[in-house]
Amino acid sequence: MPIARYRLLLDKLAAEIRSGRCAPGSRLPTHRQFAAEQGVALVTASRVYAELKAMGLISGETGRGSFVRASALPRGQGIDQHASAAGMLDLNxxxxxxxxxxELLRTALRQLASSGDLDALLRYQPHGGLLHERACVARHLAARGLTVSGEQVLIVDGAQHGLTICAMALLRPGDIVAVDALSYPGFKVLAEALHLELAPIPVRTDGxxxxxxxxxxxxRPLRAIYAMPTLHNPLGWVLDQAQRTALVAIARRHALLIIEDAAYAFLAEDPPAPLAALAPECxxxxxxxxxxxxxxxxxxFVAAPRKWIGRLERAIRATTWxxxxxxxxxxxxWLEDGTVARLEAExxxxxxxxxxxxxxxxxHLPCTSHPSSYFIWVALPDEARADRVVQALLAQGISLASAEPFATGAQIPQALRVALGSLARDALGGVLESVRAVIDAQRYP
Structure with a gap:
């Protein structure tokens, strides 16, 4: 039987299990029944079931049959299912x-304790931060090519919180947001929570x-576009000036809000100006x-047009105050004394x-990355299955992510996102050799 037919059956059934169309606990047809239904040989049906079991998607019980596992994703495969067991080697x-x-933190805490009005730090702060702190962040952004006033800056509890208040304040349930077909999983989770529809944009290696x-x-009646023009996660691209200009022109032509995620932008040396500098009004x-x-x-921190600051401040109040x-x-x-700039360079x-x-x-594998990024996208060879690779590595105490958490459309490539920034550098090579060995072992003769 041609390999393509086997893979088609495997991917179809795996997708049905992950999507919930095959409910957890449901019994699957016997190998013979599946072979007859699909018009394939019994050995092919058995091979499909064996692969699903190796992926962690089904379990087999002697005398009873095959059943969909209660958890469609093996622990540690998804970004939001981080395997936190002691001793787990984290490439996730x-x-x-x-x-x-x-030691930097210890010194900074001592300095903070011996200066200023500590009582003030224990009280409620303005929703978007104190004006002098917002001005400090504005100076930091100016070094990244974005000139804004302190009044246009809001301080938030991390970039994920910044994305959350943007979506809460500026979008409504049912709005359609254009997003790369492979994108940051945190925005997918946010869109689901706020009932936003994601419209995937096909991706190329350069954007x-x-x-x-x-x-x-x-x-489609799009309302916004979520973009990572500088150090895309997971593909590592940095859009050039022409691409940024073209993207902004499309957004203006169709009155789209642009949400620019720059969480990893500090890793790119001398990138083009941010989208916010090219289209500050939207x-x-x-x-x-x-x-x-x-x-x-x-x-x-969030930098936005003045017209939206009030709405964003209300979203901060509604979430963390x-x-x-x-x-x-x-x-x-640390922003003022150069510590952040030094850490970014290091x-x-x-x-x-x-x-x-x-x-x-x-x-030797098809890999996509940026030379200064902390992750690498690995396209698997023909016949290798991401689920099975992840499962095999978990058995060795290594956690990484398949393409599934990053995919915003129906098509999920057989690929891995390998995070390079969490292990000790002297241990990284050995762990990656284990990854390579598992991938190579998945190739079928």
Whole structure:
């Protein structure tokens, strides 16, 4: 039987299980029944079932048959199902830290304790942050090519919170948002919670298919576009000036709100100006310090046109009321004294070193990445299945993500997103060799 037919059956049944069309606990046809229904040989039906079991999607019970597992995704496969067991080697999340950062925090806390009005930090803060703190962030953004006033900046509890208040304040349930066909899982979760419809834009290696976006605008009543023009997660692209200009022209032509996610933008050296600088009247810029400094420092920022500031402040009030005063004071001190800029430069160099390790180990595989990013997209060879690779690696104590959490459309590629920023650098190569070995073992003769 041709390989293509086998793969088609496997992917179809796996998709039905993941989508819930095959409910958890439901009994599947016997191997013989499945073979007869699909018009294939018994050995082919058995092979499909064996693969589904290896993916963790079904279980077999002697004498009773095959059943859909209660959990469609094996623990650790999705970004939101992080395997947190002790000793798990994490290629799933990025929380890059540099030697000495704990001492930086210790020193900063001492300085904070010995200066200023500590009582003020224990009180409610203005919803968008104190004006001098907002001005501090505005100066930081100016170094990234975005000139805004402090009054246009709002301080939030991390970039994810920034995305949340943007969607809450500026979108309504049922609105359609254009988004890359492979995109940040956190925005998918947000869209589901707020009942937003995502319209996927086909992706290429160098960016979204803008011709397809223009056509989509003619076919659907889009309200907004969610974009990561500088260091896209998970594909690592940095859009050039021409691409940014074309994207902005489409947004203006169709009156689209642009939500620009710049969480990883600090890793790109000398990128073109942000979309918010090209289209300041219709763009909300969202970023934070979780990746450039530390994930525990939940300080983010939103820059927006003045006309939307009031609505965004109300969304902050409805969610967290205000940013914690102590964390914001600490973050602004590091922005002002150059600590953040130094950490960003050091992390760019660290990411480059990790990319070199990944290229050496995984270089025989089709990989997509940016030379300064903390992740790499690995397209699997023909016959290799992402679910099975993830399951096999979990058995070895290695957690990473398949393409599924990143896919915004019906088509889910057989691929992996490998996060490079959480393991110790001297351990990274050995763990990636384990990943390579599992992928190579999935190739069928």
């Amino acid at each position: 999340f990025n929380y890059p830290a540099l030697p000495g950062q704990a 979204p298919d803008l011709a397809a976006l223009a056509k989509l605008c003619q076919q 763009t909300v810029y969202v970023s934070g310090l979780s990746k450039s400094v530390a994930t525990g420092l939940r300080v983010g 205000n940013t914690p005063g102590v964390m914001t004071a600490l973050a602004c001190a 992390k760019r160099a660290d990411a480059q070193a990790r990319q070199a390790i990944a290229a050496q180990v995984l270089g």
